[in-house]
Amino acid sequence: MRELFESTMERLLADHVTPELVNSCEAGQWPQALWSLLEESGFAVAAAPEALGGAGASWEDLYPVVRACGRHTLPLPLPETLLANALLGHCGLEARNEPLGIAARSTLKLEGSRVSGTLHDVPWGRNVHHAVAIVGDANPVLVVLPRSRATCTERANVAGEPRDELHFDAVAPVASAGLPQGLSGEALWLGGAMLRSAQAAGALEAILQMSTTYAGERVQFGKPLASFQAIQHQLAVMAQHTGCVAVAAEAAFAEAGNSTELNAWAIAAAKVCAAEGTGVAAGMAHAVHGAIGFTHEHALQQATRRLWGWRSEFGNLSHWAQRLGRAVCAGGSTSLWPAVTANRLDLTLGEIA
Amino acid sequence: MRELFESTMERLLADHVTPELVNSCEAGQWPQALWSLLEESGFAVAAAPEALGGAGASWEDLYPVVRACGRHTLPLPLPETLLANALLGHCGLEARNEPLGIAARSTLKLEGSRVSGTLHDVPWGRNVHHAVAIVGDANPVLVVLPRSRATCTERANVAGEPRDELHFDAVAPVASAGLPQGLSGEALWLGGAMLRSAQAAGALEAILQMSTTYAGERVQFGKPLASFQAIQHQLAVMAQHTGCVAVAAEAAFAEAGNSTELNAWAIAAAKVCAAEGTGVAAGMAHAVHGAIGFTHEHALQQATRRLWGWRSEFGNLSHWAQRLGRAVCAGGSTSLWPAVTANRLDLTLGEIA
Amino acid sequence: MTAIAFRHHHIPAEAQALREQVRTFLAEALKERPPLRSADSWMGADPAFSRELGRRGWLGMALPRRYGGHEAGPWARYVVIEELLAAGAPVSAHWIADRQSGPLILRYGSEAQREKYLPGICRGETYFCIGMSEPNSGSDLASIRTRAVRSTDAKGGWVLNGQKIWTTNAHYSQYMIALVRTGDKTAARHEGMSQFIIDLQAPGVTVRPIRDLAGGEHFNEVFFDNVHLDQDTLVGAEGQGWEQVTAELAFERSGPERFLSSIALLHTLIDACGRRPDALQAKEIGRLVARLVGLRQMSLSVTAELAAGANPALAASCVKDLGTAFEQEIPELAQAVLDEPPVVGGGSDHAQVLAALMQMAPSFSLRGGTREILRGIIARGLGLR
Amino acid sequence: MTAIAFRHHHIPAEAQALREQVRTFLAEALKERPPLRSADSWMGADPAFSRELGRRGWLGMALPRRYGGHEAGPWARYVVIEELLAAGAPVSAHWIADRQSGPLILRYGSEAQREKYLPGICRGETYFCIGMSEPNSGSDLASIRTRAVRSTDAKGGWVLNGQKIWTTNAHYSQYMIALVRTGDKTAARHEGMSQFIIDLQAPGVTVRPIRDLAGGEHFNEVFFDNVHLDQDTLVGAEGQGWEQVTAELAFERSGPERFLSSIALLHTLIDACGRRPDALQAKEIGRLVARLVGLRQMSLSVTAELAAGANPALAASCVKDLGTAFEQEIPELAQAVLDEPPVVGGGSDHAQVLAALMQMAPSFSLRGGTREILRGIIARGLGLR
Missing domain, CATH: 2.40.110.10 (Butyryl-CoA Dehydrogenase, subunit A, domain 2)
Structure with missing residues (x-):
């Protein structure tokens, strides 16, 4: 399907x-x-x-x-x-x-x-x-x-x-x-965060694509932008974060599957990666595009402005990072690796502080 | 003198x-x-x-x-x-x-x-x-x-x-x-932080110098490291932080002058800049030097390891940043700019939290 | 180690004395101004405010008295400018004229040009924009194609054809100082360029605003279709435009405008976090404050060097690049440390200022030289290229 | 958009089943091990531990049974490796043999080489190091000068002269697999190189440890003075060394060792912050956890592609570069969010682990390809060069 x-x-x-x-x-x-x-x-x-x-x-x-x-x-x-x-x-x-x-x-x-x-x-x-x-x-x-x-x-x-x-x-x-058994009263907050992380994954792919294409076409100082090492490095870093957000968001969806319960751990991780990836990649995409990316007609800013908006919706970077951090600290260091490999930890632990 | x-x-x-x-x-x-x-x-x-x-x-x-x-x-x-x-x-x-x-x-x-x-x-x-x-x-x-x-x-x-x-x-x-009037019971803590920020300024200058020299001499892929844009950019960023730490530390010393009272505001700013500049510059200096900078004989690591040590002594980055942040928040936004231009704000306000 | 000798400088007492005057004036003049408009300091144009500054002697401060200036020295000027920017005053109308065009005309202009333009600049009535970028040139100014050729008719002078783009404030400025080609087409990339003062009301000039991502109109396209330029519109020597522009840029890279662009957001963030910020908020606000303190000290150091007649291109580029990083970090941190989304058309002051600066911030590393250009200058200063 | 198609993958149930076994074993085997030694996972050599892993069938897992392997597939191997690294187990002795040399010999080696070396690798008894860097070559492997020339005497084979440097673990490995020149001196930079298995006990080989910044000795210089190499020490085809090494490197860039090097410090940091971290500590720890989750998912995606026979060089380089940034960020954040200085020779576990990783961290971006090399590969994958 x-x-x-x-x-x-x-x-x-x-x-x-x-x-x-x-x-x-x-x-x-x-x-x-x-x-x-x-x-x-x-x-x-x-x-x-x-x-x-x-x-x-x-x-x-x-x-x-x-x-x-x-x-x-x-x-x-x-x-x-x-x-x-x-x-x-x-x-x-x-x-x-x-x-x-x-x-x-x-x-x-x-x-x-x-x-x-x-x-x-x-x-x-x-x-x-x-x-x-x-x-x-x-x-x-x-x-x-x-x-x-x-x-x-x-x-x-x-x-x-x-x-x-x-x-x-x-x-x-x-x-x-x-609400049936297993469906959290937070389901709209969790689900909203999950949706935004997937949308961010898509928009990051779009701005990476636009930036790569633009760098290949645009000539400065007699050669394409793409041939400058500083530009290559920025696009490489964008690619890393884009990949990270894509796979973290997909994991959040996959962990939810068909069950009523959403996976707060995987969603928190995805939302944090998306917020951070947005900060890195949106700035670089604009730096690569220069002034043209600022015009009202350009598709770049349609994507970057949404990325900036989405990362604050249904909990910003610190909201989700702090939930993860509080849960892990409450469980102590020995809870970390088992949670990472199971992709699951009870984040309500994070509410104590 | x-x-x-x-x-x-x-x-x-x-x-x-x-x-x-x-x-x-x-x-x-x-x-x-x-x-x-x-x-x-x-x-x-x-x-x-x-x-x-x-x-x-x-x-x-x-x-x-x-x-x-x-x-x-x-x-x-x-x-x-x-x-x-x-x-x-x-x-x-x-x-x-x-x-x-x-x-x-x-x-x-x-x-x-x-x-x-x-x-x-x-x-x-x-x-x-x-x-x-x-x-x-x-x-x-x-x-x-x-x-x-x-x-x-x-x-x-x-x-x-x-x-x-x-x-x-x-x-x-x-x-x-x-202690005479004006000499804080914290004088050793403040003074220690002030000393370390100046030492950091010196060590940062040293590692910038070493890295610049090395990049000019070392040949990779048939040309000097210094000719790679990525290396140039790293050295440029090192230079920025080195300059910032030097002048922030000097300001802390200048504000202290000959008086008994040390200037906590200027010291806090210098110590934060030094801690952050260390993080940026030491990593880049090692990246430029490659493996040779890791050897026990090399002067680079003598400077970087001291930078790593000094930034934790007499208060780490967060200690001083939080004191600045709490003082500014306690005074409200209108206290910020007057403090910046006067190079002075009562940091004991920062102790309320 | 002398390449980046930043030195601590105190602002002289007589310049400091101005500060309270300026603060008192601004407190009164801007008291009704909402934070969202303060966020827009560079972009906010208010000719009445500019004229009031002129009346008070706070424009053209470093210019000679015989042209309406005040011979006040660089430090007094620094104090006035940093107070205006920190308060989010609407300086955009006169900004370029006061900061760049006035000093350029004084340095390279003819006596007639000085007499014609400087008094209006000092009064806050005459506004300039700068014509640099062209389609397909971007940071690579040596590739510009707009061209002035000697007029063959009786009037003499030149005939200008071509196009500028991303010209800030062209839509309300009376004049543009443009860098254009005057030499023959086979000249080396940096040769054969000259600077002209172009009357934007002249026949053949068309200004077309460019709508930006946030819906505002600050940039423009400016088209030149057989625009006649009198002989006395040439600034400085024919063919020396590149050198003149390069000298101008060094001045442009170290002032407080290179790290204060997001200050309004730092202000709303401090108040939104409240009197007792949490550990994260206190740390990040404090870190930004420390960087602000450091950048200002760097900027004062460069100002002292400029005042002493040096050309601290490397140090100025350091201020600009680090300052831009600081300005761009503020919206990132503001969004991360307080869980309040940016909002357009409602919500708290902080939410609205955040939305505005989030959108503006990426442009901070484009104006006045991209990161790549600046780091290239620094690398050259370090002896790397 | 397909160039970086990271896809979510579940580890198959039969591989997952191993996890509890490994965990149970490690909990017992490492229970006396202090955190400071766990911080040293890659660098910690413990031949007894390596042999115990061999006995349990956790080395050479992907190798054929006829050579002592277990034909266990990539996922079982992944599970074992990530558990070993997360626990800070002392894997250094067998690490290179198990991860790189074994697969290389299986893929390119002769039948005799497989029979000679693989069983010892699977038993955790035979250790390898890799001879790549040379003085003045660094990342630029094409510039290496160590050379094997055909022997003219009766024994046949080659005679090797030259020097390797920064060779991890050469001081206790029995063998080195080295990339050296065999072609004529005028060959193009990447041509005429071959891989050999060198017995480090052979006459003419000198291993000299290099003391590192923290006082440890993990790196070595290895000198070759007319070392005789039998015909059957050549791995793969003569002149194909460069291609073989390049294929090997892709494997090396995506495993859990590319983001778990600082995990011991994350563990001590969590415990040092306590059950109720402040807002700053919670945020930074949570951010690191999120990145760890994301990197592991990326790494699993690359493992799936490798298992399917693809060559995901771009994706693998993404894991390595982002993973290294993560590993290097942990000591930075640990020092910033908790006001406890790193200490040598005393103090808390956390203070000592912090001191150790603070010093090790910059090396993480040197091994397995520098940042510049990796980003170059990614840029090529994106079609930029």
């Missing part, structure tokens, strides 16, 4: 996501035609079980899809919709073939059968049909809230992608269910 | 401190002949007032002397003796023309007219004649303790320089005095 997903998605995005489209979306457009294609192709619901209207795809299958969204800077909440539908499926709720929002952080409270409060940083909050959130600490419940009943405060991340606040006042969810 | 100090010291050390001498000292030798030269030339007591047997030299005058000790990796406690005699002078005590130890950290307690406890990390503790420490928090007193009355546990820093523990049991100081 994975190969089919990958090739279909790559073709679809390569055909439709142009720098012009991305710019028009930053200016406020919602590319309905492209979203309809994604709905028709079944990607929006792919992560839900077949019995609930999805394709039963595992996270391992979906890794190249999310990575491709990053590589092409898709200006639509497809990764978020995949996650939302996966969670609906785990909770036994019907998949929704529509743009869905997710809110990992909120002030939501359940009062009887209605919820009130604010969802923070909802990707494309202004455009989605419903938003998915988890409410309650002791007995967490997944709720699906109609966007039409919310008031929206528009915000954007550094790349101009909508990250809105949705305010609900005594609104009845259109669906809700308690 | 400064120019005379600088040229005299440079000549003296260039003539006498060879890699062989440094190695023999690491193996346990005490170079008495060289120390006698330093005593005869008056450097050991230079920082004390003339009335108390010194030359009344300011720290600004002495900066090039301490930097030269670093550049030549002088295997003797001359910088520490300068500091000890400066403090004796501030306390109205007679200067001592002999090798002196300093202990910024100790468990020393004053009981009547006698002291007991352990002095930690005393440079050349096994060789000095007396050690200077400050005892007591409320009414701190400077004490001069006879080395002959201590038991010594021998330790060394990463460069093999003696950093011994001296244990005293009910020993009467040979001299003691309360």
Whole structure:
């Protein structure tokens, strides 16, 4: 399934996501035609079980899809919709073939059968049909809230992608269910971090490719940029981080597999590698491109600005690094290597500090 | 005075401190002949007032002397003796023309007219004649303790320089005095950090010089190392940090001047720059030199190992950076720029956390 | 070891005395200015503010009095400039005129040029941009193709054709000082170039803004289509443009603008971390403060050398390269040590300033010489090439 | 984008099954070993330990059974090696023989050579070193001058003269596999080189240890003065030495030894920071852990490609260069985040391990290809040169 997903998605995005489209979306457009294609192709619901209207795809299958969204800077909440539908499926709720929002952080409270409060940083909050959130600490419940009943405060991340606040006042969810065994109340935070690490992997591949191509074409001081040792070294370092992020993110998806439980250890490692790789590679890509990469038309900055935005979303470098560090220290040095080889350690240990 | 100090010291050390001498000292030798030269030339007591047997030299005058000790990796406690005699002078005590130890950290307690406890990390503790420490928090007193009355546990820093523990049991100081107004109970810690930043400045200059020379001579792939862009860039970055440490350290000495009070702000900045510059430059110097720089005979490693040792002594990078950071945060952003331009901010604010 | 002899320098007391005046003025003048605009110091143009600085005698400070200047010496100028930048004052309108064009015209210009341009610069009314880069030239200025040829008609002078690009502030400057070819096409790469003062209102000049990644318009393309240049628009000697520009660049590489570009973000970060930062925040803020202290000392050292008539190209390049690294590190660290994402169009001051500087920062290593150029200069200074 | 296709790989279950066995053995075998000695894994030689590994079937694992090997496949070997290195086991004695010389002899050696050397390697009794660098050659192996010329006397074979330097472990190895010149002096730089197995006890061989910065003796100079080499000491084809060495190096650049060299210090750092690290310590330790996880995944990806018969030179160089940066970062961070100076001859385990690795770390980017060499390979793989 994975190969089919990958090739279909790559073709679809390569055909439709142009720098012009991305710019028009930053200016406020919602590319309905492209979203309809994604709905028709079944990607929006792919992560839900077949019995609930999805394709039963595992996270391992979906890794190249999310990575491709990053590589092409898709200006639509497809990764978020995949996650939302996966969670609906785990909770036994019907998949929704529509743009869905997710809110990992909120002030939501359940009062009887209605919820009130604010969802923070909802990707494309202004455009989605419903938003998915988890409410309650002791007995967490997944709720699906109609966007039409919310008031929206528009915000954007550094790349101009909508990250809105949705305010609900005594609104009845259109669906809700308690979380099943193994599904963390943090699932949207963990899942969001996992998605962003895969998108970062894709965008890093894109800027490496652009930089390599540009260095081969651009002539300075009578020879191609690519022939300067300093440029070669920068591209080599970019390649190293790009490879590291790609494989760390893939491991996070593979460890999640089809189970309800996401793997916090592998996700933390991937998100940290992605945040760090972004810092190294985005700066180098701009250094290689020079001024041209700063123009509003250039695809480079569409990728780098998203990388800068994504690395702060669902926990920045220190958030995830500190969780890893606290967990390892709490377990002592003898916990480290077994955790590395098992790709697993209980990160809730990290909450003690 | 400064120019005379600088040229005299440079000549003296260039003539006498060879890699062989440094190695023999690491193996346990005490170079008495060289120390006698330093005593005869008056450097050991230079920082004390003339009335108390010194030359009344300011720290600004002495900066090039301490930097030269670093550049030549002088295997003797001359910088520490300068500091000890400066403090004796501030306390109205007679200067001592002999090798002196300093202990910024100790468990020393004053009981009547006698002291007991352990002095930690005393440079050349096994060789000095007396050690200077400050005892007591409320009414701190400077004490001069006879080395002959201590038991010594021998330790060394990463460069093999003696950093011994001296244990005293009910020993009467040979001299003691309360600290005058303006002299901090931390004076040995601050002063030690100031000395190490100047030594680092000198050693960084030395390894830049060695690396530049080596890169010009060594041929690889048919051309001098110096002609490779990657090598040029590394040496350029080394030069930047070397310059930064030199001027930051000099500023710390200049701000201290002749006054009793050392400038914690300028010292903190210098020590942080030195620690960071060491990390960058020592690694690059070894990368440029390749395997030859690892041999026991080579002067490069004599300088880099001291740099690695010194950056941990009298507070590591984080110690001083956190003091700066806490002080600036406690004052709020509006305190930053006035402190930068005045080269001064009360760092005791930094102790609240 | 003398190649990089940085020496500690105190700013003389008479120059220091200016500091409080400038601070007091800025505290009042900028009190309503939100942090997001302070982040944009270089890019923020405010002609009224520039004229006010002119009135106060803080522009053209080093220029002779007979041209409207104040003969105030390099240290007074340094104090004023660092205070303006640290406060995030909107200096962009007059910046290039005050820093580069004025001194260039004084040094190489004719008496007529000095009289024509310098008084307006000192008043904060006359703005310049610098025409260097061209499409396909980038850092490689020797490859430029814009060309002035001797006019054959009665007016004399030259006729200019070609194009400049990435020209900061061309859209509101009255003049450009451009480096163009005047020699024959077979000349060596660095020969046959000259500098001209071009009136950007002249017929045949077209300025087209370039929209940047953050949506702003600071850069421009400037096209020259048979633009007539009078004889007295030539600055300095014909064919000496390369040498003149090279001397100018050394000046450009060591001032406080080479390490203060992200200072507004350091300010919001300090306040966002609060009075009791955690161990990570304290360490990284303190490390940045230490580097700031060190860079300023380096910059003062270079200023002293320039004041003494030396040409400290190596030291100046050290300040610029290390300073740029510092400016670029601030947004990286700010994003890493505080878990607050950068936000556009809302959110806290810190989140917005972070978003702005995150996007601007990569450009800091392009202006005034790329990292490769600077390190090449340093390597040459070390005797490596 | 396919040039650096790192893919996630699970280690197969049958190889994983070995892990607990190895761990249990190591926990017992190394329980008295102080951290300072664990820090010295590569450099620590312990022939008894090596023979014990041989007895357990954990050496020569990928070699055919008929030579004493175990035909265990690359994953089982990977598991054993990473467990040994993570535990800081003293692997130095057999390391090169097991990792490089054995596979080389299997691949290029004659049947007689295989029968002569491989069983001893599998038993942990026969140790090899590698003769590559020479004075004035450094990374530039094509410039080596040690030369074997055809013997003119009755015995046949070759006569070897010259010198190798920086030869790790030559002082206790029985054999060296050396790259030397056999072609005529006018041959191109990479031509006319061959590999020989040299008996280090043979007449004319002198091994002289080089004392290193920390006072240890791991490197050697090895001198050859008319050393006679039998015909059957030539490995592979005459004149093919360069190609053989190049293929060997790719194998050498992606294993866990390329990022685990400082693991003992990460262990002592974790314990020295304690169960409740501060914000700075938690962040830096966590960042290192994340990088370790990522590097291991990269290394597994390269192992899978090697197992599938590919030659992932670019990916392997990525692992080595990023892995070395990681190994070198650990002592830097350890010294920065905990205010405990490195100590020699006393003090805490952490202080002593820090002192040891601080001094060793710069060498990590010299062995197995310098940073410049590796980045050059990556750049070539990206199509840049």
